[in-house]
Amino acid sequence: MATHLILQKILKTGRLSEPAPAADPAMRTREQELQAEILKVFGQAVAIRCVDAGSCNGCELEIHALNSPQYNIEGLGVKFAASPRHVDVLLVTGPVSRNLETALRRTYDATPEPKWVVAMGDCGCTGGMFGESYASCGKVSNVIPVDVEVPGCPPTPTALLQGILAAVSGGH
Amino acid sequence: MAEFANLTLETAGRHVWRVRPAADQLVALARAVKEEGGQLIALWGSDDRPLGAGYGLHAAFMTSLGMLWATVALAVEDPAHADLAAVFPQAGRMQRATHDLLGIRAEGAEDTRKWLRHGAWPANAFPLRKDYAAATVNEPDAYAFVRVEGDGPHEIPVGPIHAGTIEPGHFRFTIIGDRVLRLEERLGYTHKGTEKRFEGMDLATGARLAGRVSGDSHVAYAWAYCMAVEQAVGAEVPERAVWLRALFLEMERVANHLGDLGYLGNDVALAFGFNQFWKWKEDWLRLTARMFGHRYLFDSVVPGGIAVDLADDGYDLNRMTRRLDDEVAQLKRIYDEHATLQDRFANTGIVKPDMAARLGLTGLAGRASAQAWDARMQFPQPPYDRLAVNMATQRKGDVLARAEVRFAEVFESLRLIRDILKHLPGGAVRAELPAVAAVREGLGWVEGWRGEVVVAVRISADGRLDRVHPHDPSWQNWPLLEVGILGNIVPDFPLINKSFNLSYSGQDL
Numbered sequence: 001m002a003t004h005l006i007l008q009k010i011l012k013t014g015r016l017s018e019p020a021p022a023a024d025p026a027m028r029t030r031e032q033e034l035q036a037e038i039l040k041v042f043g044q045a046v047a048i049r050c051v052d053a054g055s056c057n058g059c060e061l062e063i064h065a066l067n068s069p070q071y072n073i074e075g076l077g078v079k080f081a082a083s084p085r086h087v088d089v090l091l092v093t094g095p096v097s098r099n100l101e102t103a104l105r106r107t108y109d110a111t112p113e114p115k116w117v118v119a120m121g122d123c124g125c126t127g128g129m130f131g132e133s134y135a136s137c138g139k140v141s142n143v144i145p146v147d148v149e150v151p152g153c154p155p156t157p158t159a160l161l162q163g164i165l166a167a168v169s170g171g172h
Numbered sequence: 173m174a175e176f177a178n179l180t181l182e183t184a185g186r187h188v189w190r191v192r193p194a195a196d197q198l199v200a201l202a203r204a205v206k207e208e209g210g211q212l213i214a215l216w217g218s219d220d221r222p223l224g225a226g227y228g229l230h231a232a233f234m235t236s237l238g239m240l241w242a243t244v245a246l247a248v249e250d251p252a253h254a255d256l257a258a259v260f261p262q263a264g265r266m267q268r269a270t271h272d273l274l275g276i277r278a279e280g281a282e283d284t285r286k287w288l289r290h291g292a293w294p295a296n297a298f299p300l301r302k303d304y305a306a307a308t309v310n311e312p313d314a315y316a317f318v319r320v321e322g323d324g325p326h327e328i329p330v331g332p333i334h335a336g337t338i339e340p341g342h343f344r345f346t347i348i349g350d351r352v353l354r355l356e357e358r359l360g361y362t363h364k365g366t367e368k369r370f371e372g373m374d375l376a377t378g379a380r381l382a383g384r385v386s387g388d389s390h391v392a393y394a395w396a397y398c399m400a401v402e403q404a405v406g407a408e409v410p411e412r413a414v415w416l417r418a419l420f421l422e423m424e425r426v427a428n429h430l431g432d433l434g435y436l437g438n439d440v441a442l443a444f445g446f447n448q449f450w451k452w453k454e455d456w457l458r459l460t461a462r463m464f465g466h467r468y469l470f471d472s473v474v475p476g477g478i479a480v481d482l483a484d485d486g487y488d489l490n491r492m493t494r495r496l497d498d499e500v501a502q503l504k505r506i507y508d509e510h511a512t513l514q515d516r517f518a519n520t521g522i523v524k525p526d527m528a529a530r531l532g533l534t535g536l537a538g539r540a541s542a543q544a545w546d547a548r549m550q551f552p553q554p555p556y557d558r559l560a561v562n563m564a565t566q567r568k569g570d571v572l573a574r575a576e577v578r579f580a581e582v583f584e585s586l587r588l589i590r591d592i593l594k595h596l597p598g599g600a601v602r603a604e605l606p607a608v609a610a611v612r613e614g615l616g617w618v619e620g621w622r623g624e625v626v627v628a629v630r631i632s633a634d635g636r637l638d639r640v641h642p643h644d645p646s647w648q649n650w651p652l653l654e655v656g657i658l659g660n661i662v663p664d665f666p667l668i669n670k671s672f673n674l675s676y677s678g679q680d681l
């Protein structure tokens with residue numbers, strides 16, 4: 001019976017969550033005026049919307065990996081949401097393709113204030129290997145304001161988590 | 173055959189053949205390939221004017237001989253060729269992309285709508301022409317979706333930005349009640365000018381970019397690119413490097429299949445499956461990083477060999493493969509016995525074998541619909557000629573069949589990894605490439621986890637890249653997703669989509 005096997009497996013596997021890394025303020029690109037009230041509103045929870053603005057899909061692999069039980073992100077209060085209207089943070093990957101430039105701007109506009117933008121990966125931070133071209137706008141900050149840049153190709157889940165925490169901790 | 177008496181077949185690598193038919197022979201050649209059970213794999217163009225010619229149209233066919241790379245010379249003015257989509261429907265989108273990028277027309281083609289060009293560059297400018305100098309524009313992106321008429325059906329547009337962490341694309345469903353009557357895909361959103369970017373690059377940087385065509389298939393692309401370059405310049409790659417490339421490729425396959433098997437469980441509300449498979453995937457990635465310095469082996473395959481050697485005898489990896497054999501077998505038993513999962517997987521998203529053959533379904537999805545092709549087995553490049561790969565096939569072509577193929581391929585890759593570690597030769601892992609002083613071309617072909625990855629390369633006389641065309645198996649498979657969803661309910665789309673797990677970036681380029 002599947003249920004029996006599942007329970008057995010769950011018990012045998014045990015808890016896999018690892019302690020969370022600390023926020024890395026060095027990844028911040030600008031100082032937000034982060035009032036105490038906002039932090040209070042967020043509490044310790046933050047909702048994130050992923051936007052692939054033209055990535056090679058390598059960065060997405062690491063966003064998925066962040067959902068592995070080892071990282072226990074929901075336990076840290078980090079939650080991925082389906083609509084930009086429900087989130088605090090936009091996590092943007094890729095060089096921004098010109099074919100997605102408008103969609104990215106609209107997503108940004110649809111996200112309520114206060115909001116933070118995390119640009120993920122060398123592509124998101126600098127345009128990476130794709131740079132600027134007839135088809136690519138290059139880095140994310142060429143299109144929308146960016147608060148935190150997480151370099152790497154792709155950045156590891158730990159680096160990504162440090163960047164997300166840096167965005168919402170206001171450097172504290 | 174008499175009609176091809178004027179053609180000579182040059183070898184262009186192991187199991188790769190080059191042929192240069194006249195423009196009016198191309199369709200007949202395609203038909204001949206089709207009649208003997210072959211398929212069209214890739215189609216692309218090139219601007220050959222700097223070589224004193226016009227344009228080139230290239231088609232790669234899978235035949236009983238191996239890969240047949242046909243190149244047709246086209247005129248300088250208004251380059252055009254006869255439509256191949258009438259013979260191989262999978263040519264359709266590739267022809268449209270070739271037109272968007274190079275202005276090469278497919279004469280007589282039924283569908284001539286733009287594909288990769290949305291509204292970012294003018295309709296009469298072609299970015300892959302060497303003299304492209306158009307300013308970027310921001311045109312309204314009018315795209316004529318096919319409309320279904322009548323009272324009953326209504327449309328649901330989805331994307332390009334999706335709710336989950338998946339790549340961007342647009343899906344337009346026409347439904348009756350809760351059943352899908354029609355699905356039309358619109359892709360090209362992540363088009364970021366990858367092919368143009370290769371122009372003028374040095375060969376080593378080209379390998380890094382090739383690996384980023386579709387990051388989830390990094391090793392497959394980097395290897396196919398390097399194979400093409402090495403073939404073009406006549407380089408000898410050390411044996412140990414070739415074996416380690418295969419090790420990397422199988423490690424990439426295991427990582428992706430584990431992730432997909434977890435997500436397939438998740439999509440039928442079995443979060444347990446997700447957590448188990450992703451625990452193991454994460455452990456696998458960490459081990460990969462410990463051994464080779466990168467979780468996804470980025471930049472480990474370089475022209476002439478590999479950049480990171482195996483430091484020890486691979487004891488930890490060997491032990492991990494045995495552990496995974498056991499763990500994945502246990503999880504498979506749970507998936508097999510889980511009534512809800514079986515109910516959702518079976519008879520969902522069916523692509524029947526005859527449809528798969530007609531439209532060219534390939535790779536792991538093809539093997540789940542009785543398309544028994546696996547380059548590692550039929551046309552093995554070293555070291556696969558020494559490894560005896562067992563191909564996994566299924567006939568039903570549903571979500572369950574695609575899951576079964578993944579399970580079988582995980583076990584087979586784990587076995588292959590042990591085999592590679594056991595027979596791994598010693599010696600150097602990288603050789604210098606001979607310098608070139610003339611234009612050279614080559615084609616590389618690797619069976620990635622999703623299907624065959626093909627990379628064609630032209631190197632200029634100055635030793636830099638002139639034209640690189642990377643081909644993703646998703647080109648052929650995306651249209652079959654439109655078929656697989658028919659008659660299914662809309663809520664099953666994420667599951668069916670995941671069971672194919674196609675690349676957007678790989679086809680958007």
Ligand code: SF4
Binds near residue numbers: 055095120128384387
């Ligand atoms: S940073 Fe690297 S992994 Fe991320 S999208 Fe760019 S090339 Fe891909």
